[in-house]
Amino acid sequence: MDFNNKNVLITGASRGIGKATAIAFAEKGAKIGINYRTNTENAKRTLEELPGKDHTLFQQDISEDGGPEKLVNDFISHYGKLDVLVNNAGISIFHKIDEVDFEHWTSAWENTFKTNLFAVSNLCYWGAMAMVKTGGGRIVNVSSRGAFRGEPTKPAYGASKAALNSMSQSLAKALAPHKIYIGVVAPGFTETEMAVVTLTPAERENLLRESPFQRMAQPKEVAHAIVFLASEGAEYASGTIIDVNGASYLRS
Incomplete structure:
Protein backbone atom coordinates (compact mmCIF):
# COMPACT_ATOMS: atom_id res chain seq x y z
CA MET A 1 0.00 0.00 0.00
CA ASP A 2 1.81 3.06 -1.30
CA PHE A 3 0.62 6.58 -0.49
CA ASN A 4 3.49 8.51 -2.05
CA ASN A 5 2.29 11.90 -3.31
CA LYS A 6 -1.07 11.42 -1.55
CA ASN A 7 -2.46 14.13 0.70
CA VAL A 8 -4.33 12.91 3.78
CA LEU A 9 -6.43 15.03 6.15
CA ILE A 10 -7.15 13.47 9.57
CA THR A 11 -9.42 15.11 12.13
CA GLY A 12 -8.67 14.70 15.82
CA ILE A 34 -3.16 17.04 11.32
CA ASN A 35 -6.40 18.62 12.46
CA THR A 46 2.58 14.31 16.85
CA LEU A 47 3.91 16.39 13.97
CA GLU A 48 7.48 15.83 15.18
CA GLU A 49 6.96 12.06 15.32
CA LEU A 50 5.76 11.69 11.74
CA PRO A 51 8.25 10.21 9.29
CA GLY A 52 8.68 11.99 5.99
CA LYS A 53 8.13 15.68 5.35
CA ASP A 54 5.60 18.37 4.41
CA PHE A 75 -5.98 22.02 3.44
CA ILE A 76 -6.56 22.51 -0.30
CA SER A 77 -4.84 25.90 -0.18
CA HIS A 78 -1.76 24.26 1.31
CA TYR A 79 -1.60 20.97 -0.63
CA GLY A 80 -3.63 21.70 -3.75
CA LYS A 81 -5.55 18.42 -3.56
CA LEU A 82 -7.31 16.18 -1.04
CA ASP A 83 -6.85 12.46 -1.66
CA VAL A 84 -7.95 10.93 1.65
CA LEU A 85 -10.19 12.32 4.39
CA VAL A 86 -10.30 10.51 7.73
CA ASN A 87 -13.09 11.69 10.01
CA ASN A 88 -11.78 10.55 13.38
CA ALA A 89 -12.67 13.41 15.76
CA GLY A 90 -15.57 12.76 18.10
CA ILE A 91 -16.86 13.31 21.61
CA SER A 92 -18.53 11.17 24.25
CA ILE A 93 -20.62 12.63 27.09
CA PHE A 94 -22.03 10.69 30.05
CA HIS A 95 -25.81 11.18 30.33
CA LYS A 96 -27.48 8.12 31.82
CA ILE A 97 -31.18 8.90 31.58
CA ASP A 98 -32.05 8.11 35.21
CA GLU A 99 -29.09 10.02 36.65
CA VAL A 100 -29.09 13.42 34.89
CA ASP A 101 -31.45 16.37 34.75
CA PHE A 102 -33.22 17.38 31.55
CA GLU A 103 -30.82 20.24 30.80
CA HIS A 104 -27.83 17.89 30.91
CA TRP A 105 -29.75 15.33 28.84
CA THR A 106 -30.61 17.72 26.01
CA SER A 107 -27.19 19.35 26.04
CA ALA A 108 -25.47 15.97 25.70
CA TRP A 109 -27.59 15.07 22.66
CA GLU A 110 -27.09 18.42 20.96
CA ASN A 111 -23.32 18.58 21.50
CA THR A 112 -22.70 14.94 20.64
CA PHE A 113 -24.59 15.10 17.35
CA LYS A 114 -23.05 18.45 16.50
CA THR A 115 -19.55 16.94 16.54
CA ASN A 116 -20.08 13.25 15.79
CA LEU A 117 -22.59 13.57 12.96
CA PHE A 118 -23.24 17.09 11.68
CA ALA A 119 -19.57 18.11 11.54
CA VAL A 120 -18.68 14.82 9.87
CA SER A 121 -21.48 15.13 7.31
CA ASN A 122 -20.28 18.64 6.48
CA LEU A 123 -16.69 17.46 6.18
CA CYS A 124 -17.88 14.69 3.86
CA TYR A 125 -19.68 17.31 1.77
CA TRP A 126 -16.74 19.69 1.40
CA GLY A 127 -14.25 16.85 1.07
CA ALA A 128 -16.33 15.20 -1.64
CA MET A 129 -16.75 18.49 -3.52
CA ALA A 130 -12.96 18.85 -3.57
CA MET A 131 -12.48 15.24 -4.68
CA VAL A 132 -15.04 15.51 -7.49
CA LYS A 133 -12.91 18.26 -9.03
CA THR A 134 -9.77 16.10 -9.01
CA GLY A 135 -11.22 12.78 -10.16
CA GLY A 136 -11.98 10.97 -6.91
CA GLY A 137 -10.68 10.06 -3.50
CA ARG A 138 -11.28 8.17 -0.28
CA ILE A 139 -13.23 9.03 2.87
CA VAL A 140 -12.95 6.87 5.98
CA ASN A 141 -15.23 7.58 8.94
CA VAL A 142 -14.47 6.31 12.45
CA SER A 143 -17.54 4.88 14.14
CA SER A 144 -17.83 2.61 17.20
CA ARG A 145 -19.12 -0.76 18.31
CA GLY A 146 -21.52 1.35 20.39
CA ALA A 147 -23.52 1.93 17.22
CA PHE A 148 -24.53 -1.72 17.33
CA ARG A 149 -24.54 -2.85 20.94
CA GLY A 150 -26.03 0.30 22.52
CA GLU A 151 -24.53 2.71 25.04
CA PRO A 152 -26.81 2.93 28.11
CA THR A 153 -24.69 5.57 29.87
CA LYS A 154 -24.05 7.56 26.66
CA PRO A 155 -27.06 6.96 24.37
CA ALA A 156 -26.35 10.00 22.20
CA TYR A 157 -22.91 8.62 21.43
CA GLY A 158 -24.29 5.28 20.27
CA ALA A 159 -27.05 6.97 18.28
CA SER A 160 -24.64 9.39 16.61
CA LYS A 161 -22.38 6.55 15.51
CA ALA A 162 -25.33 4.52 14.20
CA ALA A 163 -26.38 7.56 12.16
CA LEU A 164 -22.78 7.95 10.97
CA ASN A 165 -22.81 4.36 9.69
CA SER A 166 -26.04 4.89 7.77
CA MET A 167 -24.85 8.19 6.32
CA SER A 168 -21.57 6.62 5.21
CA GLN A 169 -23.33 3.81 3.38
CA SER A 170 -25.69 6.27 1.70
CA LEU A 171 -22.71 8.32 0.54
CA ALA A 172 -20.93 5.21 -0.70
CA LYS A 173 -23.80 4.74 -3.16
CA ALA A 174 -24.14 8.43 -4.05
CA LEU A 175 -20.44 9.09 -4.62
CA ALA A 176 -19.42 5.89 -6.40
CA PRO A 177 -20.01 7.44 -9.86
CA HIS A 178 -17.45 10.11 -8.92
CA LYS A 179 -14.84 7.50 -7.92
CA ILE A 180 -15.10 8.53 -4.28
CA TYR A 181 -15.04 5.52 -1.98
CA ILE A 182 -16.40 5.54 1.56
CA GLY A 183 -15.36 3.20 4.36
CA VAL A 184 -16.14 2.94 8.06
CA GLU A 193 -3.58 7.99 26.36
CA MET A 194 -6.94 9.29 27.59
CA ALA A 195 -8.13 5.80 28.50
CA VAL A 196 -5.05 5.14 30.59
CA VAL A 197 -5.65 8.31 32.58
CA THR A 198 -9.43 8.18 33.01
CA LEU A 199 -10.18 4.49 33.62
CA THR A 200 -10.37 3.19 37.17
CA PRO A 201 -8.77 -0.22 37.84
CA ALA A 202 -12.25 -1.79 38.09
CA GLU A 203 -13.39 -0.21 34.79
CA ARG A 204 -10.23 -1.40 33.08
CA GLU A 205 -10.72 -4.93 34.38
CA ASN A 206 -14.30 -5.01 33.09
CA LEU A 207 -13.18 -3.86 29.65
CA LEU A 208 -10.46 -6.48 29.49
CA ARG A 209 -13.01 -9.21 30.20
CA GLU A 210 -15.18 -8.15 27.24
CA SER A 211 -12.79 -9.56 24.63
CA PRO A 212 -11.53 -13.15 24.45
CA PHE A 213 -8.13 -11.59 23.82
CA GLN A 214 -8.40 -10.09 27.32
CA ARG A 215 -7.01 -6.78 26.18
CA MET A 216 -8.12 -3.56 24.53
CA ALA A 217 -7.36 -2.56 20.97
CA GLN A 218 -4.18 -0.66 20.30
CA PRO A 219 -4.54 2.56 18.28
CA LYS A 220 -2.27 1.20 15.55
CA GLU A 221 -4.64 -1.75 15.03
CA VAL A 222 -7.50 0.63 14.30
CA ALA A 223 -5.19 2.69 12.08
CA HIS A 224 -4.36 -0.44 10.07
CA ALA A 225 -8.03 -0.88 9.14
CA ILE A 226 -8.36 2.80 8.23
CA VAL A 227 -5.33 2.64 5.94
CA PHE A 228 -6.68 -0.49 4.26
CA LEU A 229 -10.01 1.15 3.38
CA ALA A 230 -8.17 4.16 1.94
CA SER A 231 -5.86 2.01 -0.18
CA GLU A 232 -5.89 1.32 -3.88
CA GLY A 233 -7.48 -2.08 -4.39
CA ALA A 234 -10.10 -1.57 -1.67
CA GLU A 235 -12.52 0.29 -3.94
CA TYR A 236 -15.06 -2.54 -4.06
CA ALA A 237 -15.21 -2.47 -0.25
CA SER A 238 -16.89 0.93 -0.43
CA GLY A 239 -19.76 1.03 2.05
CA THR A 240 -18.07 -1.55 4.30
CA ILE A 241 -18.01 -1.23 8.10
CA ILE A 242 -14.99 -2.99 9.59
CA ASP A 243 -15.27 -4.03 13.24
CA VAL A 244 -12.05 -3.74 15.24
CA ASN A 245 -13.22 -4.82 18.67
CA GLY A 246 -11.37 -8.05 19.46
CA ALA A 247 -14.58 -10.13 19.14
CA SER A 248 -15.99 -8.26 22.14
CA TYR A 249 -19.19 -7.64 20.18
CA LEU A 250 -20.18 -9.80 17.21
CA ARG A 251 -23.01 -8.73 14.92
CA SER A 252 -24.74 -10.81 12.28
Missing part, protein backbone atom coordinates in the same frame (compact mmCIF):
# COMPACT_ATOMS: atom_id res chain seq x y z
CA ALA A 13 -5.13 13.65 14.91
CA SER A 14 -3.15 15.01 17.85
CA ARG A 15 -3.47 11.83 19.92
CA GLY A 16 -4.96 8.34 20.17
CA ILE A 17 -6.38 6.72 17.05
CA GLY A 18 -5.90 9.88 15.00
CA LYS A 19 -2.22 10.07 15.87
CA ALA A 20 -1.67 6.38 15.11
CA THR A 21 -3.44 6.85 11.79
CA ALA A 22 -1.28 9.84 10.91
CA ILE A 23 1.86 7.82 11.63
CA ALA A 24 0.60 4.85 9.60
CA PHE A 25 -0.12 6.97 6.52
CA ALA A 26 3.13 8.91 6.87
CA GLU A 27 5.11 5.67 7.03
CA LYS A 28 3.66 4.84 3.61
CA GLY A 29 4.74 8.14 2.10
CA ALA A 30 1.65 10.34 2.52
CA LYS A 31 1.64 14.02 3.40
CA ILE A 32 -0.49 14.51 6.49
CA GLY A 33 -2.75 17.34 7.55
CA TYR A 36 -6.85 19.39 16.16
CA ARG A 37 -9.08 21.62 18.23
CA THR A 38 -7.16 23.06 21.21
CA ASN A 39 -4.18 20.96 22.30
CA THR A 40 -1.37 22.58 20.32
CA GLU A 41 1.32 20.91 22.43
CA ASN A 42 0.08 17.40 21.61
CA ALA A 43 -0.41 18.32 17.95
CA LYS A 44 3.16 19.60 17.66
CA ARG A 45 4.46 16.46 19.35
CA HIS A 55 3.17 17.48 7.19
CA THR A 56 1.10 20.40 8.51
CA LEU A 57 -1.01 21.35 11.52
CA PHE A 58 -4.55 22.65 10.99
CA GLN A 59 -6.18 24.00 14.14
CA GLN A 60 -9.94 24.07 13.70
CA ASP A 61 -12.97 23.20 15.81
CA ILE A 62 -14.99 21.17 13.31
CA SER A 63 -18.18 21.62 15.37
CA GLU A 64 -18.16 25.39 14.77
CA ASP A 65 -20.37 26.87 12.07
CA GLY A 66 -18.25 26.99 8.92
CA GLY A 67 -15.49 24.96 10.56
CA PRO A 68 -15.58 21.98 8.15
CA GLU A 69 -15.56 24.20 5.05
CA LYS A 70 -12.66 26.26 6.39
CA LEU A 71 -10.65 23.17 7.31
CA VAL A 72 -11.01 21.62 3.85
CA ASN A 73 -10.31 24.94 2.12
CA ASP A 74 -7.20 25.52 4.25
CA VAL A 185 -14.08 1.52 10.92
CA ALA A 186 -15.93 0.67 14.13
CA PRO A 187 -13.49 0.17 17.00
CA GLY A 188 -14.20 -1.27 20.39
CA PHE A 189 -12.62 0.34 23.44
CA THR A 190 -9.11 1.41 22.45
CA GLU A 191 -6.15 1.87 24.77
CA THR A 192 -5.40 5.52 24.12
Whole structure:
Protein backbone atom coordinates (compact mmCIF):
# COMPACT_ATOMS: atom_id res chain seq x y z
CA MET A 1 0.00 0.00 0.00
CA ASP A 2 1.81 3.06 -1.30
CA PHE A 3 0.62 6.58 -0.49
CA ASN A 4 3.49 8.51 -2.05
CA ASN A 5 2.29 11.90 -3.31
CA LYS A 6 -1.07 11.42 -1.55
CA ASN A 7 -2.46 14.13 0.70
CA VAL A 8 -4.33 12.91 3.78
CA LEU A 9 -6.43 15.03 6.15
CA ILE A 10 -7.15 13.47 9.57
CA THR A 11 -9.42 15.11 12.13
CA GLY A 12 -8.67 14.70 15.82
CA ALA A 13 -5.13 13.65 14.91
CA SER A 14 -3.15 15.01 17.85
CA ARG A 15 -3.47 11.83 19.92
CA GLY A 16 -4.96 8.34 20.17
CA ILE A 17 -6.38 6.72 17.05
CA GLY A 18 -5.90 9.88 15.00
CA LYS A 19 -2.22 10.07 15.87
CA ALA A 20 -1.67 6.38 15.11
CA THR A 21 -3.44 6.85 11.79
CA ALA A 22 -1.28 9.84 10.91
CA ILE A 23 1.86 7.82 11.63
CA ALA A 24 0.60 4.85 9.60
CA PHE A 25 -0.12 6.97 6.52
CA ALA A 26 3.13 8.91 6.87
CA GLU A 27 5.11 5.67 7.03
CA LYS A 28 3.66 4.84 3.61
CA GLY A 29 4.74 8.14 2.10
CA ALA A 30 1.65 10.34 2.52
CA LYS A 31 1.64 14.02 3.40
CA ILE A 32 -0.49 14.51 6.49
CA GLY A 33 -2.75 17.34 7.55
CA ILE A 34 -3.16 17.04 11.32
CA ASN A 35 -6.40 18.62 12.46
CA TYR A 36 -6.85 19.39 16.16
CA ARG A 37 -9.08 21.62 18.23
CA THR A 38 -7.16 23.06 21.21
CA ASN A 39 -4.18 20.96 22.30
CA THR A 40 -1.37 22.58 20.32
CA GLU A 41 1.32 20.91 22.43
CA ASN A 42 0.08 17.40 21.61
CA ALA A 43 -0.41 18.32 17.95
CA LYS A 44 3.16 19.60 17.66
CA ARG A 45 4.46 16.46 19.35
CA THR A 46 2.58 14.31 16.85
CA LEU A 47 3.91 16.39 13.97
CA GLU A 48 7.48 15.83 15.18
CA GLU A 49 6.96 12.06 15.32
CA LEU A 50 5.76 11.69 11.74
CA PRO A 51 8.25 10.21 9.29
CA GLY A 52 8.68 11.99 5.99
CA LYS A 53 8.13 15.68 5.35
CA ASP A 54 5.60 18.37 4.41
CA HIS A 55 3.17 17.48 7.19
CA THR A 56 1.10 20.40 8.51
CA LEU A 57 -1.01 21.35 11.52
CA PHE A 58 -4.55 22.65 10.99
CA GLN A 59 -6.18 24.00 14.14
CA GLN A 60 -9.94 24.07 13.70
CA ASP A 61 -12.97 23.20 15.81
CA ILE A 62 -14.99 21.17 13.31
CA SER A 63 -18.18 21.62 15.37
CA GLU A 64 -18.16 25.39 14.77
CA ASP A 65 -20.37 26.87 12.07
CA GLY A 66 -18.25 26.99 8.92
CA GLY A 67 -15.49 24.96 10.56
CA PRO A 68 -15.58 21.98 8.15
CA GLU A 69 -15.56 24.20 5.05
CA LYS A 70 -12.66 26.26 6.39
CA LEU A 71 -10.65 23.17 7.31
CA VAL A 72 -11.01 21.62 3.85
CA ASN A 73 -10.31 24.94 2.12
CA ASP A 74 -7.20 25.52 4.25
CA PHE A 75 -5.98 22.02 3.44
CA ILE A 76 -6.56 22.51 -0.30
CA SER A 77 -4.84 25.90 -0.18
CA HIS A 78 -1.76 24.26 1.31
CA TYR A 79 -1.60 20.97 -0.63
CA GLY A 80 -3.63 21.70 -3.75
CA LYS A 81 -5.55 18.42 -3.56
CA LEU A 82 -7.31 16.18 -1.04
CA ASP A 83 -6.85 12.46 -1.66
CA VAL A 84 -7.95 10.93 1.65
CA LEU A 85 -10.19 12.32 4.39
CA VAL A 86 -10.30 10.51 7.73
CA ASN A 87 -13.09 11.69 10.01
CA ASN A 88 -11.78 10.55 13.38
CA ALA A 89 -12.67 13.41 15.76
CA GLY A 90 -15.57 12.76 18.10
CA ILE A 91 -16.86 13.31 21.61
CA SER A 92 -18.53 11.17 24.25
CA ILE A 93 -20.62 12.63 27.09
CA PHE A 94 -22.03 10.69 30.05
CA HIS A 95 -25.81 11.18 30.33
CA LYS A 96 -27.48 8.12 31.82
CA ILE A 97 -31.18 8.90 31.58
CA ASP A 98 -32.05 8.11 35.21
CA GLU A 99 -29.09 10.02 36.65
CA VAL A 100 -29.09 13.42 34.89
CA ASP A 101 -31.45 16.37 34.75
CA PHE A 102 -33.22 17.38 31.55
CA GLU A 103 -30.82 20.24 30.80
CA HIS A 104 -27.83 17.89 30.91
CA TRP A 105 -29.75 15.33 28.84
CA THR A 106 -30.61 17.72 26.01
CA SER A 107 -27.19 19.35 26.04
CA ALA A 108 -25.47 15.97 25.70
CA TRP A 109 -27.59 15.07 22.66
CA GLU A 110 -27.09 18.42 20.96
CA ASN A 111 -23.32 18.58 21.50
CA THR A 112 -22.70 14.94 20.64
CA PHE A 113 -24.59 15.10 17.35
CA LYS A 114 -23.05 18.45 16.50
CA THR A 115 -19.55 16.94 16.54
CA ASN A 116 -20.08 13.25 15.79
CA LEU A 117 -22.59 13.57 12.96
CA PHE A 118 -23.24 17.09 11.68
CA ALA A 119 -19.57 18.11 11.54
CA VAL A 120 -18.68 14.82 9.87
CA SER A 121 -21.48 15.13 7.31
CA ASN A 122 -20.28 18.64 6.48
CA LEU A 123 -16.69 17.46 6.18
CA CYS A 124 -17.88 14.69 3.86
CA TYR A 125 -19.68 17.31 1.77
CA TRP A 126 -16.74 19.69 1.40
CA GLY A 127 -14.25 16.85 1.07
CA ALA A 128 -16.33 15.20 -1.64
CA MET A 129 -16.75 18.49 -3.52
CA ALA A 130 -12.96 18.85 -3.57
CA MET A 131 -12.48 15.24 -4.68
CA VAL A 132 -15.04 15.51 -7.49
CA LYS A 133 -12.91 18.26 -9.03
CA THR A 134 -9.77 16.10 -9.01
CA GLY A 135 -11.22 12.78 -10.16
CA GLY A 136 -11.98 10.97 -6.91
CA GLY A 137 -10.68 10.06 -3.50
CA ARG A 138 -11.28 8.17 -0.28
CA ILE A 139 -13.23 9.03 2.87
CA VAL A 140 -12.95 6.87 5.98
CA ASN A 141 -15.23 7.58 8.94
CA VAL A 142 -14.47 6.31 12.45
CA SER A 143 -17.54 4.88 14.14
CA SER A 144 -17.83 2.61 17.20
CA ARG A 145 -19.12 -0.76 18.31
CA GLY A 146 -21.52 1.35 20.39
CA ALA A 147 -23.52 1.93 17.22
CA PHE A 148 -24.53 -1.72 17.33
CA ARG A 149 -24.54 -2.85 20.94
CA GLY A 150 -26.03 0.30 22.52
CA GLU A 151 -24.53 2.71 25.04
CA PRO A 152 -26.81 2.93 28.11
CA THR A 153 -24.69 5.57 29.87
CA LYS A 154 -24.05 7.56 26.66
CA PRO A 155 -27.06 6.96 24.37
CA ALA A 156 -26.35 10.00 22.20
CA TYR A 157 -22.91 8.62 21.43
CA GLY A 158 -24.29 5.28 20.27
CA ALA A 159 -27.05 6.97 18.28
CA SER A 160 -24.64 9.39 16.61
CA LYS A 161 -22.38 6.55 15.51
CA ALA A 162 -25.33 4.52 14.20
CA ALA A 163 -26.38 7.56 12.16
CA LEU A 164 -22.78 7.95 10.97
CA ASN A 165 -22.81 4.36 9.69
CA SER A 166 -26.04 4.89 7.77
CA MET A 167 -24.85 8.19 6.32
CA SER A 168 -21.57 6.62 5.21
CA GLN A 169 -23.33 3.81 3.38
CA SER A 170 -25.69 6.27 1.70
CA LEU A 171 -22.71 8.32 0.54
CA ALA A 172 -20.93 5.21 -0.70
CA LYS A 173 -23.80 4.74 -3.16
CA ALA A 174 -24.14 8.43 -4.05
CA LEU A 175 -20.44 9.09 -4.62
CA ALA A 176 -19.42 5.89 -6.40
CA PRO A 177 -20.01 7.44 -9.86
CA HIS A 178 -17.45 10.11 -8.92
CA LYS A 179 -14.84 7.50 -7.92
CA ILE A 180 -15.10 8.53 -4.28
CA TYR A 181 -15.04 5.52 -1.98
CA ILE A 182 -16.40 5.54 1.56
CA GLY A 183 -15.36 3.20 4.36
CA VAL A 184 -16.14 2.94 8.06
CA VAL A 185 -14.08 1.52 10.92
CA ALA A 186 -15.93 0.67 14.13
CA PRO A 187 -13.49 0.17 17.00
CA GLY A 188 -14.20 -1.27 20.39
CA PHE A 189 -12.62 0.34 23.44
CA THR A 190 -9.11 1.41 22.45
CA GLU A 191 -6.15 1.87 24.77
CA THR A 192 -5.40 5.52 24.12
CA GLU A 193 -3.58 7.99 26.36
CA MET A 194 -6.94 9.29 27.59
CA ALA A 195 -8.13 5.80 28.50
CA VAL A 196 -5.05 5.14 30.59
CA VAL A 197 -5.65 8.31 32.58
CA THR A 198 -9.43 8.18 33.01
CA LEU A 199 -10.18 4.49 33.62
CA THR A 200 -10.37 3.19 37.17
CA PRO A 201 -8.77 -0.22 37.84
CA ALA A 202 -12.25 -1.79 38.09
CA GLU A 203 -13.39 -0.21 34.79
CA ARG A 204 -10.23 -1.40 33.08
CA GLU A 205 -10.72 -4.93 34.38
CA ASN A 206 -14.30 -5.01 33.09
CA LEU A 207 -13.18 -3.86 29.65
CA LEU A 208 -10.46 -6.48 29.49
CA ARG A 209 -13.01 -9.21 30.20
CA GLU A 210 -15.18 -8.15 27.24
CA SER A 211 -12.79 -9.56 24.63
CA PRO A 212 -11.53 -13.15 24.45
CA PHE A 213 -8.13 -11.59 23.82
CA GLN A 214 -8.40 -10.09 27.32
CA ARG A 215 -7.01 -6.78 26.18
CA MET A 216 -8.12 -3.56 24.53
CA ALA A 217 -7.36 -2.56 20.97
CA GLN A 218 -4.18 -0.66 20.30
CA PRO A 219 -4.54 2.56 18.28
CA LYS A 220 -2.27 1.20 15.55
CA GLU A 221 -4.64 -1.75 15.03
CA VAL A 222 -7.50 0.63 14.30
CA ALA A 223 -5.19 2.69 12.08
CA HIS A 224 -4.36 -0.44 10.07
CA ALA A 225 -8.03 -0.88 9.14
CA ILE A 226 -8.36 2.80 8.23
CA VAL A 227 -5.33 2.64 5.94
CA PHE A 228 -6.68 -0.49 4.26
CA LEU A 229 -10.01 1.15 3.38
CA ALA A 230 -8.17 4.16 1.94
CA SER A 231 -5.86 2.01 -0.18
CA GLU A 232 -5.89 1.32 -3.88
CA GLY A 233 -7.48 -2.08 -4.39
CA ALA A 234 -10.10 -1.57 -1.67
CA GLU A 235 -12.52 0.29 -3.94
CA TYR A 236 -15.06 -2.54 -4.06
CA ALA A 237 -15.21 -2.47 -0.25
CA SER A 238 -16.89 0.93 -0.43
CA GLY A 239 -19.76 1.03 2.05
CA THR A 240 -18.07 -1.55 4.30
CA ILE A 241 -18.01 -1.23 8.10
CA ILE A 242 -14.99 -2.99 9.59
CA ASP A 243 -15.27 -4.03 13.24
CA VAL A 244 -12.05 -3.74 15.24
CA ASN A 245 -13.22 -4.82 18.67
CA GLY A 246 -11.37 -8.05 19.46
CA ALA A 247 -14.58 -10.13 19.14
CA SER A 248 -15.99 -8.26 22.14
CA TYR A 249 -19.19 -7.64 20.18
CA LEU A 250 -20.18 -9.80 17.21
CA ARG A 251 -23.01 -8.73 14.92
CA SER A 252 -24.74 -10.81 12.28
